[in-house]
Amino acid sequence: MTNSILLLIQLTRNAYRRASEDVLGMKVKAYMLLQNLREGAMPQAELPGCMHLDANNTVLLLNDLESKGFVERRRDPADRRRHIVAITEAGTKALARADRVMASLEAEVFASLSPEEQATFRDLLARAVAAEPAAV
Structure with a gap:
């Protein structure tokens, strides 16, 4: 029997290849960052933990998204040393x-699973991710 982690890595690589910047309109990590900002602005210092990235890579990603007009950083009025990051209208x-493209890709990747199996798989993945401590 194949190890679950190896299967997950294979599935991830397949999905990652399909979700190229050309197809998605942005890098997958940029998509993930914008997803984190969908519900509202957040302190820049919290993003590395949400993204499972180190602070330097998060800053590089923010610089790229800011240059494209997808996010804006502003000083926190309560603490001028901190930045608050918000998604822009363009973002x-x-x-x-990108959400529409990802929905289509997800349908392709999981076409062999029933809708119920897809929902169960998504729930199991979400639980596993939530239990995994952020690696920063």
Whole structure:
């Protein structure tokens, strides 16, 4: 029997290849970051934990998204040393386009599973991710 982690790595690589920047309109990590900002602005210092990235890579990603007009960073009025990151209108539109592409890719990747199996798989993955401590 094949190890679950190895199967997950194979599935991830397949999905990652399909979700290229050309197809998605942005890098997968950029998509993940915008997903984190969908519900509202957050302190920049919290993003590395949410993204499972180190702070330097998160800053590089933010610099790229800011240059594209997808996010904006502003000083926290309560603590001028901190930055608050928010998604812009352009970022929201780009995220909506990427969401449609990801939904289509997800349907392709999981076509062999019933809708109920897909929902169960998504729930199990979400539980496993939630239990995994952030590696920063």
